[in-house]
Amino acid sequence: MPPPASATPPETVLHNRFLGFLIWQSIPSTVIFFLFKILSSAVSSASPSSAKPPFTFPFAPSIFALFTFFTFHLSQLLFSFALSLVSSPHPHRPASLLQLVLGLVRFLFVPGGSDSSETADSRARAKLSVGFLMFLGAAAVSGFVSVASLCGGFGDGVSAIGRVGFRGFVMGLLYGLYYVYNRRWVLEFPIIQRPPFFSFKMGLPSAITRSLQLSFVAYLFSAALLVFLPHHIQNQTTTGKFIAKQIRFYIGSFLVFLCWELSHHLHRVLHTKRFVFAPPKGSAAAETNPSEILLAALEESSPNSLLQYLAYLDLCMVCENNVDAWRRAAFFEETGETYKRVISVCLRPLEQLASKLGEGLESSIENGSQISKQLLSPTDNRLDSKYSEALNNFQLYAWCAWTAASLTACSHKEDRYGVAQISGSNAAVMSTLISCLLAVETYMGKKTTLQSANQFMGSTGFKLRNSSMANTGTSKKRAGPLHSKAYAVADVLRNSIYQIVSAFHDQMASSAKKGFLEKDWIVNSKPPFGPRELLVQKLRLFLDFRAS
Template identity: 65%
Template sequence: MSATPPEMIVKNRFLGFLIWQSIPSSAIFILFKTFISTITTNTATSTSSSSRNPLLSYAPSLITLLTFFTFHLSQLLFSASLSLVSSPHPHRPAYPFELIVGFVRFLLVSDSSSASVPVDFRLRAKVSLSFVLFVAACAVSGSLGMVSVCWVKSSGFDVEWVIRGFGVGLLYGLVYVYKRRWVLEFPIIQRPPFFSFKMGLPSATTCAFALSGVAYLFSAVLRAILPDPFKRQVTVRKYITEQIIFCIGSFAMFLCWELSHHLHRVLHTKRFTFAPPKGSAAAETNPSEHLLAALEESNRSSLLQYLAYLDLCMVCENNVDTWRRAAFFEETGETYKRVTAVCLRPLEELALKLAEGLESQVDKTSQLSSQLLSPADSHLESKHWEPLNNFQACNNGIKIPCGKRTVASLTAGSHTEDRCGVAQLSGSNAAVISTLLSCLLAVETFMGKKTHVQTPSHLMGPAGIKWATSSTRRIDGAVAKKRGGPLHSKAYAVADVLRTSIYNIVSAFHDEMLSSAKAGLLEKDWIISSKPLFGTHELLLQKLRLFLDFRAS
């Protein structure tokens, strides 16, 4: 498995998903098709022409074979569209009004090249287009699937099943996009694929039942507003039978889609080992090159990079593949610096973007009255608060889905496993602590928490005047109104992860940090000499002392 080229990992998993999803789909089709055929046979009169004509005895089998292939065609269409729209990165789509404005701007600008359109807008427009295509594919898949499951008559073709299936697929596609189920969420605990799939059966069945009930109500409303040519005069018994068949057929379609969605998530979020085979020459010389290449060279929002982060987390947090974790502390220290750099990269981006957003918000507050800036004006700051929506990317960088820290655990583990001292000598420990503290200060400032330096006695003037030592108080007033907003809970979650990570490191190096503090070398040993990502050296040092005294909260 580890010998597979990185570019083939996602392709192989998609092919495996197409193969495995056909098994539950076939079972559901055979089960529900047989049940619907039984209901239709019992409802038909004993004087039907098909029962008396021996030439039509093979018609049901031929129709069933045709509908079987049609049903799998609909599932293939849904599976392909599912893989197209799914992503571990929570992309932000462009809203319809933004698409219209961007399209008009593209037509009016004299230079109609792609350079005239912002890159961010093009990416968001592609995301919106993928959502539209996914919903359309679900509608077409619903039409084909409902006809395949519910059409059991050998004479005539009922167009109403096509319309009902279109509505069923349209409903599922809209719900899927609205609830952001296209975002791949890695499970907290990595289990075998079969066990994970089995654990998702109850939730998939429950969701299918709920959606089938909604679809029935939607179909009843749609039937009431259909034009006259589709309204047929039928008996009460036949009407009831059609409603039962529709409920069964819609439930079968929703169940197939739910199981495909669950299987897609299970197979695509399974851990992949980015390492050469144990015992090979590559494993003896440089076992970390495969992992670092996937982390550094892959697209930041691709599934391949998320799988690489997950593998790194498993190596750092568990007592598995200890030989790979020991290779991080090789004598030159280059591997350890590369590992910590890829872990801190999403945190650095988060801190820088939050700092930029906070400064721009201060400028807007100084220009306009605070009464004119409504909290609903999210368009003014969406590009600055967007990193908080990408919490999973940061989460994979410092904390794996099972709730443990990656870079913090690696730094804490270096206290006992780093025999050559490369973590401390290379300055990686100071970079990790400084980045975590800067990011924590930025998130807390966004939450409205006051993050100013507590002025010591030697900074008091002769008249007892306290001299200002930080300008972050202005930022506090600019963002205090954001407390309780939609992003406050996400910021709180990020801050909680950061505090836990810092406490993990402080607990491991507590004695060394106390000795450095007594000698006055705490800032020199554990804070970088260059300008921090957010705040000042005094703020970072004060925050580190709070953690050292276990008083940070």
């Protein structure tokens, strides 16, 4: 069941969720801190070799105990801020260190010397790289303070702070590198939306397992580096106390990793939860124009922002499910303007994907013909990373395809005024889905031909024909992650087209017999990729259920 509609303005959604995340992340951190101190005090009190326990915070609060408690929470708060700084639903590609230096030199000495679009893209990538560097620094500082506060380094003098803090610094730096390298900063939206507490509970086993693995590796690495610290050998104590300190430090480091993992998991759960962009049901706004809040969030929010992703998620769930049927019915209002706006925001990302892949394929063929003597493959890796990195944004394309297909299929029974057909939205949806599918299949190396002609010119200016053009680098692409993502996008597009064909099969079959199929379901304008004749041929394959 979706959450109840809220009157909260969309602009405050992210702000409220961030504040809620900061509040909720302090609860597991507090529980972990208290449990560790209670166990440490109990073990120290039961030990016959220690006359006085080094830490009695849970039982006898003091200024020193409160100081370590607040420093531990400040370190966790710093990590939470850094986590929110780099998290993004869009898998951006950061700039390398060399690109950062060249960009800085260009900014200082050649102002305005580059293209505006390239400058905007370079700035976005540079901003992401700087954010990663800040996250690494924040994670290292958080590790230093957290481990020193949790393991009692402040109570043993400056030397102990240096040893324990250094190891915590190394732990934080390693965790930051692991976090960035594995792209855990990309927010992944769950397919099934569950209550936040249930989703958080389901992630506890994996968080504990990953914390054990990371703490073991970080413990060994930090212990190896500790040998190079000055006065390390002179500060060694008896064997029993040394082993006890190492056990205490390992448990403390594991709990610090667990706090970080729980913060990451809680951040993902809270920020990927569905938000209903609609006025409360029964209010005046719900009766007059219930879609305006959602459309405003889709059209006016920053591209690839979390707010825009939440709006696409809400739109997809409205169109695919029958829980909010009253909101979907509002899309088919008499004027048809709302329906056209919804279809437009759904087709725009798919059109951009098809155009981007078309530009890459055209560029690859031009480069292959110009320097064929050097045996450069048309599917050179540099071109793949430049033109096909848009395939990383699979989640957005899936939502757009599912929404457009579901809304078109529902219009067969729910469109009382016929706005989907009259406005030409049905033809626009079908043309964009097929055109995008052709672009993805051509990128994967699948042959794209017309049965009635030997060769023809595509929309990007190159010839689509039975040749080795698409298969030259197929084996190399299959080894990379982008090829698997292209398969996923193609499957989504293919299923979406079949959903529309299944809903309108009788009508489309009748139009095909009368020769009106391309008139009703393919736009007359230039498609984003491929010629119009190829789109008609592909549609006939879907109509016969032979497209695969």
